[in-house]
Amino acid sequence: MKILVCLKQVPDPEANIEIDSTRGWICESDGIAYRMNLYDEYALEEAVLIRESLGDASVDVISVGSERAAAVLKKGIEKGATNGIHIILDRDRYRSPGLIARLIADYARDRGYDLILAGVMAEDDMQCQVGPLIASYLGLPCAVSVVREKIGDNRSEIDVDCELEGGVNETLILPLPCLLTIQSGINRPRYPSLSNVLRAKEQALTMLSAGTVLSGQVETVVSICYPESAVKGTIIKGTPEQKAEKLLDILHEKSLL
Amino acid sequence: MLILIDTINNTTADSIFELISFAEMLAGTEQSRIRVIIAGENVADISRKAARFGHDVIALEHPDLRFPNPDFFADEAIRLVDEIKPRYVIIQHTMRGCQIASRISAAGGFPCITGVESFIHDGDSVVFCKSIINGKITVGLVPGGERAAFTVLPGAFRVPDITAGHRVPGQVLHRTPAGGPSHCRPLGIRESAGGEVRLEESDVIIAAGRGIGTKENLDLIRAVARLFPNAAVGASRTVVDQKWLPYAHQIGVTGRTVAPKLYMACGISGAQQHIAGMKGSQTVVAVNKDPHAAIFSIADYIIVEDLTVFLPLLIEKHAKKR
Incomplete structure (x- = not known):
């Protein structure tokens, strides 16, 4: 079984992120830690778990991004991926999910992947599109927000639970090959093993140039700003003790306590 | 404009009709026909409810749509987009909503913007705003071309008040998907563990x-x-x-x-x-x-x-x- 996992490098959302209005994206600075998109970590772990249970599977990881993105592919190998494929783009800026998906779909086409996994969304642009778009371009069935999967004994179908809203899950059966987007919490991503860390150091990535992609009409960023930070509420000030007392007074006044 | 709504066991929360406000506000003073597509196994009741807002409703009915079946729904929506040629396709922002929107946009070669929270008219174009990076930053996006798909964040708009102003109920048409059998087989839904929390x-x-x-x-x-x-x-x-x-x-x-x-x-x-x-x-x-x-x-x-x-x-x- 051949599995492909899509990885994206994202700025740590907890970092102090600044806006670059001329480029319509965020500033690249040394102060920002870049790391693997959280949801992709779960997708990779799920692929590695499948390989461990089947015994005869390979797990390729692919990323479309600037040279810096090679780090997430190395991390992917450290966490157990077989091979890393890097489709290189120039500097980071807003990229239409359609463009990224087309590049990955073009790579994956005719390479015989039985299963393609992606994170349910990227933490930076939060578009939730690349997975389903790849499936559309390749004509594959797709299920999103997967919180459990089990490959059938004859390996011709996969049984999945997808998270809907309000604490409800839906069970679906999809034929293989197919694409799943993985929701966080499906597993517990592992730490790299020493042997895989050493292998990642030695092993070269497959590097491909993005070339020119005709992706049709796209959306463009025309403004970027911090959300209205106008705090409308009351800031409770004082020592921690005073704040606690003030809050209790407010809750009493409102008959909440 | 087309509004796409899916159902679970033929029902959906009334908050889904927030999408009608979004479409009406987007249309503004421009004459724009809004059509609501509701997918399910038997969605006559919810379709009648939707029609009270004054727009025509297409009840898209098939046994494979009793539980969410985003690919199957999207494939019929692609045919509807070809027939109706809407300016915008509007879906609620859920993960499967994003799946449907992506699939339709991929088939038609037009842009898709998910998690839309607001929009502003800027000359001839409309700028759609959404959060990125965990809500730390807001971006305004303009879709290129003649058509676009969106998912709209729940709670960003209010359900229209049908008691205010006169709304003549729209018509309900029933339609069966033309496509072959569904590739995915939805088996059913269940509460995830710990569902007793109220x-x-x-x-x-x-x-x-x-x-x-x-x-x-x-x-x-x-x-x-x-x-x-x-x-x-x-x-x-x-x-x-x-x-x-x-x-x-x-x-x-x-x-x-x-x-x-x-x-x-x-x-x-x-x-x-x-x-x-x-x-x-x-x-x-x-x-x-x-x-x-x-x-x-x-x-x-x-x-x-x-x-x-x-x-x-x-x-x-x-x-x-x-």
């Missing part, structure tokens, strides 16, 4: 976010909840992903939507995904040590403090007052 019925919700740091600190959240007569413990996605609480406690787009009398957000940063699930709360108190936390923008009372310091003091002072 968040929706609680007057007070004390919610824990990433800022609680350790599972042990949940005891603090529970202790605060016990101060109130009818309180429950809620959580952000991070907390349930860590398995510190069952998924039934999760509040937000992928979890529960709540509107208690008091919502106390403890260590919650306030990503739009979370805020969408609790913005209807009457009073919001937010405790976070990060003075820039996005949750503060919707809080009525703001406490910049480490919750492991603040909550024990709150419990202690309350005990003394009694």
Whole structure:
């Protein structure tokens, strides 16, 4: 079984992120830690778990991004991926999910992947599109927000639970090959093993140039700003003790306590 | 414009009709026909309900649509887009909503923007705004070309008030998908574990976010909840992903939507995904040590403090007052 996992490098959302209005994206600075998109970590772990249970599977990881993105592919190998494929783009800026998906779909086409996994969304642009778009371009069935999967004994179908809203899950059966987007919490991503860390150091990535992609009409960023930070509420000030007392007074006044 | 709605067991929450407001506001003064497509196995009732808003409804009915079947629904929607040639295709922002929107946009070669929270008319173009990077930044996007698909964040618009103004009910047409059998087989739905939590019925919700740091600190959240007569413990996605609480406690787009009398957000940063699930709360108190936390923008009372310091003091002072 051949599995492909899509990885994206994202700025740590907890970092102090600044806006670059001329480029319509965020500033690249040394102060920002870049790391693997959280949801992709779960997708990779799920692929590695499948390989461990089947015994005869390979797990390729692919990323479309600037040279810096090679780090997430190395991390992917450290966490157990077989091979890393890097489709290189120039500097980071807003990229239409359609463009990224087309590049990955073009790579994956005719390479015989039985299963393609992606994170349910990227933490930076939060578009939730690349997975389903790849499936559309390749004509594959797709299920999103997967919180459990089990490959059938004859390996011709996969049984999945997808998270809907309000604490409800839906069970679906999809034929293989197919694409799943993985929701966080499906597993517990592992730490790299020493042997895989050493292998990642030695092993070269497959590097491909993005070339020119005709992706049709796209959306463009025309403004970027911090959300209205106008705090409308009351800031409770004082020592921690005073704040606690003030809050209790407010809750009493409102008959909440 | 086309509004696409899917159903679970032929029903959906009334809040789905927020999409009608979005479409009407987007149309503005321009003459634009809005059509609502509702997918399910037998959606006559919900279709009649939708038609009361004054727009025509197409009830798309098939046994394979009894439970969400996004690919199958999208493939028929692609045929409808070809026939009707809408300017915009509008879907609620859920993960499968994004799947449907992506699939339609890929087939038609037009742009797709998900998680839209607002829009502004800027000359001839319309700028659609959405949050990125956990709600820290807002971007305005303009879709190129003649057509675009969107998912709209739940709670961003209000359901139209049909008692105000005269709305002549639209017609309901029934339609069967033309495509072959569905590739995916939806088998059914079930509550995830821990479904006994009744968040929706609680007057007070004390919610824990990433800022609680350790599972042990949940005891603090529970202790605060016990101060109130009818309180429950809620959580952000991070907390349930860590398995510190069952998924039934999760509040937000992928979890529960709540509107208690008091919502106390403890260590919650306030990503739009979370805020969408609790913005209807009457009073919001937010405790976070990060003075820039996005949750503060919707809080009525703001406490910049480490919750492991603040909550024990709150419990202690309350005990003394009694």
